[in-house]
Amino acid sequence: MNAVSEIVAELRARGVRIECRKHGGIRLAPASSIDSSLLDRIHAHKSALLAHLHGQQEDTDIDRLARCDGWERLPPAGTPAYSIVETCQHYGVALRIDDAGDLVVGKAGAKAEAPTQPWRSLVMALEAHVDEVAELIGAGWTLNAAFPDPSAA
Secondary structure: OOHHHHHHHHHHHOOOEEEEOOOOOEEEEOHHHOOHHHHHHHHHOHHHHHHHHHHHHHHHHHHHHHHHOOOOOOOOOOOHHHHHHHHHHHOOOOEEEOOOOOEEEOOOOOOOOOOOOOOHHHHHHHHHOHHHHHHHHHOOOOOOOOOOOHHHO
8 A cells, every 4th residue: 555545544544534625735624633643644745645636536527427428437447458458459359249238259150269269368357357348348449349251351
């Protein structure tokens, strides 16, 4: 856990609300729950703490706007689903959601032993993160969701 996470956790444990002020300050309430040692740590990490709070506020705003637009929140940044989709794109492994809502991987109609099927480690990664990958694919996070056209061969 880093210093900012520790400070935020300690403030929450003490029941202290922490908010950004408009002009770069931090509002803490109730102030009576903060001792001088914690206040010194807050001052020492003020810029990182403000960045953390702004990031949380941005996530809250994105969630609020997404709900207003009828969108569901995508998996958080850093979720393995993003690198799985990128890997599939890089190696030409097609991903799509079929009419039944299932995630389809590889070439349409290919047999399990066909070379068009993804390698085992990719299959294991997909299985472990299938819901997040399906969310990304459903939202259009793929450059090549089309399966190869057999007539083009």
